[in-house]
Amino acid sequence: MAQLKRLRSQRALRSLKKSGIRRKGECKMIKRRDFAGLIGLGAAGGAAALALAAPAIAQASADTGSTFDRVRSTKKLRVAGVPGTEPYYHKDIVAGKWAGFCVSMAEDLAKALEAEVEITETTWGNAVLDLQANKIDIMFGLSPTPARALVVEFTRPIMNNTFTLVVRPGVEGKTWEDFNKPEIRVAVDIGSTQDIFARRALPNATLVALKSFDDVALSLLSGRADVSVQVAMNSLATVKKNDGIGSIVVPTPISAQPTCAGVRPDPDGRFLRFVDNWLEYNRALGAMKGWIVSSLDLAKIQPQDIPVSVTF
Incomplete structure (x- = not known):
């Protein structure tokens, strides 16, 4: 057994000598070029590993x-x-293309970020959920309600919008209290700014909560609802697109609130700051008003139709 161990030790020593390395106590060391070669091999392996890992790290x-x-x-x-x-938004069903002043804003913001726009179809009620789920980066046209502010952050205002009513023929009233009655059926799209406001301003009315904004218009046309709470820009579009649906009433006292863009909270907040700066820059240039006015034709609205209380 001892002889076998000595034999193995001698073989190991000969192997070390061939490679230029001696046992402990011997002064000969690895040659400089051999050491450089070993480092080079390690660096190459490390670089290759980093190259392979880079896409995963970036993702x-x-x-x-x-x-x-x-x-x-x-x-x-x-x-x-x-x-x-x-x-706000218009989708050409045949071509699959989007238009509207919110789309124009998104395209300009993307250009400032050296990016391209990807649009995901949603509803006003689901937009906040889409932000939370990281499906979208920004939602234009949201009102900064306290409930929404618990989960998303808001930019500076895009415009200041007035709450109105689209009133079916035969229904009359001038104040919010005139419509705050159980016999008045109020149509809203679930989760929207109009829905939130109606529940607060008309608590005694009968709420008709519907899935989409188109369903609200149909409820008025079919007689399922008597009035619909809508911000001024929406009510103008509703009346222009649907002959005989009714008229617009601006109940007193006049109620208005800002329309902003919503973003997902970030640790650094840089995206929100960038969008705020972008908004102020374009407001100063007059671009904001230009985007809105140029999209009015989509809803057959004329600039003179816009109430003076709507500012941007």
């Missing part, structure tokens, strides 16, 4: 990093679109 950063970093790295700005809400 992980895009998925978990800030919205600003994700948009800049993927070159995609994900926004929401709500069909049938002209002049």
